[in-house]
Amino acid sequence: MPDLSTIVSDIAAEMAAAPDRGIPADYIPPLAAVDPGRFGIAVIERDGTCHLAGDADESFSIQSVSKVFALTLALGAVGDQLWRRVGREPSGSAFNSIVQLETEHGVPRNPFINAGAIVVADVLLGRNQPREVLGELLRFVRAAAGEDGIFIDEAVARAEQDTGHRNMALANYMRAFGNLHHPPEATLGVYFHQCALAMSCRQLALTGRYLMAGGINPTTGHSIVSAQRARRINALMLTCGHYDGSGEFAYRVGLPGKSGVGGGILAIAPGIASIAVWSPGLNERGNSQLGTLALERLVQRTGWSIFEPRG
Ligand code: GLU
16 A cells, blocks of 8 residues: 555545535535635544645634534533433434424434534533533633634624524424423524534544544543543444435445535544545535545545454
């Protein structure tokens, strides 16, 4: 196998020339304005070696990738009690779908569809103010990344607030079933701001290292979550991290991954690497078109699929 830096830079060059780049999300206006020609990739190995290519240092809206970090915090706060209010099964439905909520009594299928992430935000609110929850989330990602320069993009948060009618419908519907404990405006305030986290591929891959290394930040040696919790979050990313495209992502890439409509994907090769890719154009399921292709090629060239026989 060629060395990893060559693989990563080759993939970035191939993506720069790719003709079919997908279409950026248009329902959140600032996302529609992002240049679809962008592509970035960051691969961080367990020993800390970092391979960057393309726009790996440019900040983008991580959107639903943030649901992984919110879930990590919610499990830290309430442990397995979380699963009384949200399931752990793939939905097979679109990220913002409401259909299953009626027959399933306001309990979302998993924490990565919008309804599930809104419940997770509600759990994080607990007895805190939205401002405190967002402060905790920022402290968490900054500490996990080992970088202070990570912020929430207020313009994106405001745009989500102005256009998030479907999310408001989901929140109100779940409130009617008693599965939202705070006023929908407060819970959605947390959710919209969490989605508006802006990070670069490098920062995102740095943050994801605890999922690659059994819950430990491999650079500092600090434990962030237990090994079992890291394994279970990875399992949810594999089965639910790409909405109704999760099966396809597992088939093509074979890694736990979480996508966002900003075009980012965090993917974890357990024990090996934390990977972030970004390209704003999305496929028909709302997942990054070139981000998925880049990960598919990375895994083909490295043999990192979790389904690859080891040893
Ligand atoms: N903030 C977006 C929404 O709620 C997140 C969706 C996504 O990234 O998939 O619609």
